[in-house]
Amino acid sequence: MNSERKVRLLVGKVGLDGHDRGAKVIARALRDGGFEVIYTGLHQTPEMVVQTAIQEDVDALCLSILSGAHMTLFPKVLELLRDQHAGDIKVLGGGIIPDDDIPRLKEAGVLEIFTPGATLPSIVQFVRDHVPPRNLEETHVQRD
Amino acid sequence: MSKTVEKHKPETRRKGERDVRFTTISDMPVEPLYGPGDPPDFTPDRDLGQPGQYPFTRGIHENMYRGRVWTMRQFAGFGTATDTNNRYKYLLEHGTTGLSVAFDLPTLMGVDSNHPLALGEVGKEGVAIDTLADMETLFADIPLDQVSTSMTINAPASVIFAMYLAVAEKQGASRNSLRGTLQNDIFKEYIAQKEWIYPPRPHLRLITDLLGFCCDQVPQWNTISISGYHIREAGSTAVQELAFTLADGIGYVQAGIDAGLDMEVFAPRLSFFFNAHNDFFEEIAKLRAARRIWARIMRERFAAKDPRAWKLRMHVQTAGCSLTAQQPVNNVARVTMQALAAVLGGTQSLHTNSMDETLCLPTEHAVRVALRTQQIIAEESGVTNTVDPLGGSYFVESLTSRIEGEAMAYIRQIDEMGGIINAIEANYPQKEIAEASFHYQQQLDSHEKVMIGVNSHTAGDDSRPEVLTIGPEVEEEQLRRLNEIRHKRDQVALDRTLVNLQTAARGEDNTMPHILEAVRAYGTVGEISDALKEVFGSYQETSVF
Numbered sequence: 001m002n003s004e005r006k007v008r009l010l011v012g013k014v015g016l017d018g019h020d021r022g023a024k025v026i027a028r029a030l031r032d033g034g035f036e037v038i039y040t041g042l043h044q045t046p047e048m049v050v051q052t053a054i055q056e057d058v059d060a061l062c063l064s065i066l067s068g069a070h071m072t073l074f075p076k077v078l079e080l081l082r083d084q085h086a087g088d089i090k091v092l093g094g095g096i097i098p099d100d101d102i103p104r105l106k107e108a109g110v111l112e113i114f115t116p117g118a119t120l121p122s123i124v125q126f127v128r129d130h131v132p133p134r135n136l137e138e139t140h141v142q143r144d
Numbered sequence: 145m146s147k148t149v150e151k152h153k154p155e156t157r158r159k160g161e162r163d164v165r166f167t168t169i170s171d172m173p174v175e176p177l178y179g180p181g182d183p184p185d186f187t188p189d190r191d192l193g194q195p196g197q198y199p200f201t202r203g204i205h206e207n208m209y210r211g212r213v214w215t216m217r218q219f220a221g222f223g224t225a226t227d228t229n230n231r232y233k234y235l236l237e238h239g240t241t242g243l244s245v246a247f248d249l250p251t252l253m254g255v256d257s258n259h260p261l262a263l264g265e266v267g268k269e270g271v272a273i274d275t276l277a278d279m280e281t282l283f284a285d286i287p288l289d290q291v292s293t294s295m296t297i298n299a300p301a302s303v304i305f306a307m308y309l310a311v312a313e314k315q316g317a318s319r320n321s322l323r324g325t326l327q328n329d330i331f332k333e334y335i336a337q338k339e340w341i342y343p344p345r346p347h348l349r350l351i352t353d354l355l356g357f358c359c360d361q362v363p364q365w366n367t368i369s370i371s372g373y374h375i376r377e378a379g380s381t382a383v384q385e386l387a388f389t390l391a392d393g394i395g396y397v398q399a400g401i402d403a404g405l406d407m408e409v410f411a412p413r414l415s416f417f418f419n420a421h422n423d424f425f426e427e428i429a430k431l432r433a434a435r436r437i438w439a440r441i442m443r444e445r446f447a448a449k450d451p452r453a454w455k456l457r458m459h460v461q462t463a464g465c466s467l468t469a470q471q472p473v474n475n476v477a478r479v480t481m482q483a484l485a486a487v488l489g490g491t492q493s494l495h496t497n498s499m500d501e502t503l504c505l506p507t508e509h510a511v512r513v514a515l516r517t518q519q520i521i522a523e524e525s526g527v528t529n530t531v532d533p534l535g536g537s538y539f540v541e542s543l544t545s546r547i548e549g550e551a552m553a554y555i556r557q558i559d560e561m562g563g564i565i566n567a568i569e570a571n572y573p574q575k576e577i578a579e580a581s582f583h584y585q586q587q588l589d590s591h592e593k594v595m596i597g598v599n600s601h602t603a604g605d606d607s608r609p610e611v612l613t614i615g616p617e618v619e620e621e622q623l624r625r626l627n628e629i630r631h632k633r634d635q636v637a638l639d640r641t642l643v644n645l646q647t648a649a650r651g652e653d654n655t656m657p658h659i660l661e662a663v664r665a666y667g668t669v670g671e672i673s674d675a676l677k678e679v680f681g682s683y684q685e686t687s688v689f
Contacts, residue, residue, distance in 0.1 A: 001401075011689075016249035016265050018338030021379045021465075024689040025585050031689075041687040042338050043253070045260060067249055068504075068614070072264025086603050098503060098611065116469055116502065117598045119589045 005133045010058040012040040012049040014077065017067035024063065026123060031138060033124035046073060049081040053089055060090040060111075060131045070097055070105065080110045090131050094118070162301070164343065168594065169423035169554065170381035171583070173545065178538035180614055183545040188536075191545070193532045195422070199439035201544065203490040204455040206310040207582035209528035211422035213491040216518045217294060217644045221246030221271035222624075223618045226243070227283035228271040232286060234508060240515060242324075243286070244294040245305070246270035252339045254300040254673035257622045267618035270296075272318040274626045274668045289317035294459070294493075301328040302350050302656060303672045306663040309362070325366035325415060325459070328354065331392040333373045336378035336571045338685070343672055344565050346680035350655060351396065352403035355463050357656035366415045369459065376419035377465045379581020381659055384546055385419060387554030388564075390437055390575045394555070396566035409440065412452035417589045417643045420465040420482040420489075427482070428534060429543035431458065431489025433439055435562075437555075438658065458488035459493040460483055467502045470597035472609055474647050475499040487521055488534055494518055504611040573686050578689060629666055638665040642675040649679040 011027040013020055031037040038056055040049055053061045061081075065073060074093060080101060093105065094114040095110050102113045111130060114123055157164045158176070163512065193199055196206030205211060218240050221228045232243055237506045248270040250262035256274050257266045266272045283293075288311065297304045305326050314321055330347045335339045341347070351368065358365045372389035380388070393414065400410050420427050438456035442448045461484035467475045477498050485498050496514040497507030504515070522528055534540045534643055558567045567573055587593040594600045645658040655676075662672050 015263075016255070016339075018254050020338060020687075021581050024687075025379075025582050027689040028578075028582055029585075039687050039689050041685055043261065067265055068268040069264035076263075091505055096502060097610065118391070119599075120585060121589060 004137070007034045007127070007131055007133055008036040008038070008056065008058040009040050009060050009062055009127070009131070010040060010053050010056060010095070010126075011062045011063055011064070012044055012052070012072045013042045013099075014044050014046055014049055015067055016043060016044055017065060017069070019066040019095075020064070022085070023064040024104050025120070026064070026094060029120040029124055032091065032129065035127065035129070037104070045074040048143055049078060050084065053081070054086050056083060058089060058134055059134050060092055060127065062092045062094065065093065065095040067094070071101060074105050074110055075108050076100070085098065088134050090129070092131075094123075115141065146450060153493070156363070156428065158216050168426040168543075169421060169584075169588075170384070170426060170428065170580075172381075172383070172543075177297050178542050180538070183539045183542040186541060186545065187261065189539075191261055192535060197291045198443065198451065198454055200435040200455055202535050204435065204492070208490065208531040209487070209522075210335050213517075213522045213528055214291070214487065214491055215242045216240055216515060216522075217242040217244045218459070218496055218511060218515055219244040219294075219296065219495050220506075220511070222269075222612070223267040223271065223614055224621055225271055226674050227267075227279040227618075229284055229286070230280055231508075234289075235511070235515075236286070238512060238515060239519070242292045242294060245282070245296065246425060247297055248272045248293075249339075250455075251304075251669055252297065252299065254303070254341045254669055255459050256668045256670035257619065259670060264619075266622050268614050272618070272622045273304065273307070273319075274622070274670070275629050275666045276307050276310050276663050277625065277629050277666065281303075283308075283311050283315075287317065288312045288315055289321035291323075295324065295485070296327045296328075296641050298327055298330055298333050298337070299339055300349075300669050300673050301326050302354050302659050303663065303669050305354065306656065306660040310663050318542050319362045320364070322362055323364045325369050325487075326354075327371060327417070328367045329368055329371045329392065329417075331395055331568065334377055334568045334683070334685070335388060335392075336375040336380075336577065337371075337513060340683045341677060342680040343645075343683045344496060344568060348399050348565075349649075349680075352399055352405065352675075353655045355410045355413075356403070356405050357654055358413065359405065365413065366457075367410065367413045369415050369417045370396065371417040372459055373417050373419045375577065376421060376463065377489075378585060379465075380577045381580050382421065382423070382426050382573060383528060383550040383572070384439075384576055386434055387551035387558075388429055388442065388577075389416065389418070390434070391555050391558045391564045391567070391573075393438065394441060394445070395552050397442075398563070401446075407446060408450045408453060411446075411448055412450060413456075416456055416458045418491075419463050420460050420486040421480065422466050422478060424481055424485050425540055426547075427485040427498075428489045429547050431460070431486070431491065432532075432540070432544045433548040433551065434458065436544070437551060455490050459495070460489070460496040463488070464497055464501060466595075467499070468595060468597045469496060469502040470602065472499050472503065474512060474597055475502075476517065478510045480521075483517055484527065486522055486526070487527060490532060491598055496617070497662040500611065504613065507610055510609070540609055554586065568630065571686065575688055583677055626668070628674055633666040635643060638662065638667050642667065642671065643663050645672070646675055646679055649676055
């Protein structure tokens, strides 16, 4: 395991939701926090973000959803990651997510959900503490 | 350029003051006191004039709310057309004076409810509309010659407007009698709201076709609601909101002129849509400055002769992004101040947000409180008794002039880039907004700016209100309706209308009558948009952060 490698993150917007203010602010804060950050841009399908996450060998996928479609889209992304043997890519979420939905999303496999009021330093710190670089060699062997 | 978001040099605190710097929420400095001589070079005759007269700083009507108060227009839409039709009837019974349609994301993006990207989104953030049949249900038992209807639709605006015209026809309402507003502002989609279909230049063709069609046939319709609301929600400052909106307006007027339309006829039908955020005086000044700048642009830059073309008519909505999920009842207080700012700024129409909108689409209870807030301002507060009560205030006039000056600097910059489309293609407004929103978030994190319940006074009532949820049955029902229509309609007749539409789009014929034909043949929003996409292409954003 190469602990020197910078953690790579994919910030993504899935679905038709065009509210990218939060995603862009977070992407910039994470980049300033020392991570390698890729932003998918808008209007991605779950298939598209999962494909990008795998191709780019990211360590975590940070999805921003403000449209109310989170209970459909997060489980779909997690399922696709598992199907493609990339279940070790962590999934984090942010957006307008009602409190009652948060435990259900975590149970489904989302590592953490950040809602309005979460500060940028707290999000950066969380990623530092909970998203280690993946062991890519092992992952690649598994996929072959 | 980003003067308002630059870090100022460290200064020392004035004796006896709470802070080193006092600034508006947009980071505009505020002095301890304003007096005679503020703002410098202030000439009341030139800068204020009389209410109802150029440059309309004090309002577009001579007697403002003494004549008639603003239109209380609550934006609503969710679930199926039947659900939303019921909500409209509820709002009309409770004294709302204009309808305002919220469409769901698939409709806003011009895709049908069965499109892969629509998964989980059908009916969630607005009403799902696929075909004319949905629109007929949406306005069932609502006489379109008697209400005014605002429709927040942009990329597929021509298609939705054609559906509205077709419903009116079926009701027997004449086109002359139709009143309402189509948002139809594609520039701010590329800048902020991000619901587009085609690239900017071909899309403008659809807009000028619609302007021409309405000038001839739907004379009372407001064809574009040039919107700063979404720019502000995306994180801009007040000045950026104003500047980019007016630059968009300049872009539409120029496009109309370039298409050979008569500015004296189409320009008076353009209207504007602004945000009312928390900073009370800054917002009032912004709305006053908006009228003054637009009047000068229309009279001096475009040499419009009809005074109706000089008047900036506006709708205002309170700032969704200012509301908090924490202690949500506090949002009633925020909305009250924002609504009061909109009224003191002289708006023609107002939407007040509901306290629960950070959690869900508003419940009936929350919507009623929001509407009552407007009624309390209109009928109890007394602020409607005189015109522009803050006119002549040293502070308000100083802010108004300062905002005008800074907005004009942005507009000049955009002119130098060759206009708003070039600026959009260079990501200029997008970058300025991203910068401002990041700066504001840092100010929140450092407690330099405050949101009660979020970074200050966080202890207390976190009782969660009742929320409205849209279940999966809405999507199922909508897909069933869509399938049914697709089986019932005459596919050959529809295909013929789509071919005719493409021929018009490739040539010079106005596309509106052809879109209307396709709508009457029960073509879907997605099918009609896809037909045009084959001619116009699709838009791809290069994302910046």
